[in-house]
Amino acid sequence: MSAETPRRIIVLRHAKADWPDGVDDHERPLADRGRHQAQDAGRWLADSGINPDYVLCSTALRTRETWKTAAHELTKRARKTVYEERVYEASPGEIIAVLQETPEEHADVVLVGHNPGVLGLTQVLAGDAGDPDALERLRLGGFPTAGIAVLSFDGSWKGVEPGVAELVSYHTPQD
Numbered sequence: 714m715s716a717e718t719p720r721r722i723i724v725l726r727h728a729k730a731d732w733p734d735g736v737d738d739h740e741r742p743l744a745d746r747g748r749h750q751a752q753d754a755g756r757w758l759a760d761s762g763i764n765p766d767y768v769l770c771s772t773a774l775r776t777r778e779t780w781k782t783a784a785h786e787l788t789k790r791a792r793k794t795v796y797e798e799r800v801y802e803a804s805p806g807e808i809i810a811v812l813q814e815t816p817e818e819h820a821d822v823v824l825v826g827h828n829p830g831v832l833g834l835t836q837v838l839a840g841d842a843g844d845p846d847a848l849e850r851l852r853l854g855g856f857p858t859a860g861i862a863v864l865s866f867d868g869s870w871k872g873v874e875p876g877v878a879e880l881v882s883y884h885t886p887q888d
Contacts, residue, residue, distance in 0.1 A: 755786025
């Protein structure tokens with residue numbers, strides 16, 4: 714795959730998590746509502762024709778459960794899923810550093826993470842580029858649980874940096 718191949722970053726915020734007593738933040742499971750949100754997110758991905766070949770997922774339980782549930786709705790499985798500790802509580806810059814390590818043979822990457830990192834990442838990568846309606850909805854509504862932003866860019870994964878992408882679409886559970 715050439716470095717000029719169009720690529721997509723599909724940013725998925727984990728679905729609604731529960732807050733059980735005595736459970737560390739990293740081990741918080743999905744709430745019932747979150748399981749439904751994750752299923753709906755997977756259906757939206759499938760209906761949009763998104764079948765990622767590579768997944769970068771935070772190691773937190775709620776992100777792993779979100780991806781596992783969403784992935785069951787896709788028509789084909791990702792070739793590789795990497796559970797990446799650095800995505801948990803990561804800043805946009807830290808997430809960009811992880812994305813820059815993506816093997817070049819992958820065109821569509823799902824990143825399953827947390828706020829405020831996923832919101833910041835989407836805003837930093839797209840800036841003002843992309844679908845005006847999606848940009849406005851993201852600006853006004855933030856990045857709710859099970860929200861999905863689809864970003865597109867041309868070039869190498871090593872070249873992922875602020876302003877390189879455009880926001881192609883944005884989906885929330887309220888849509």
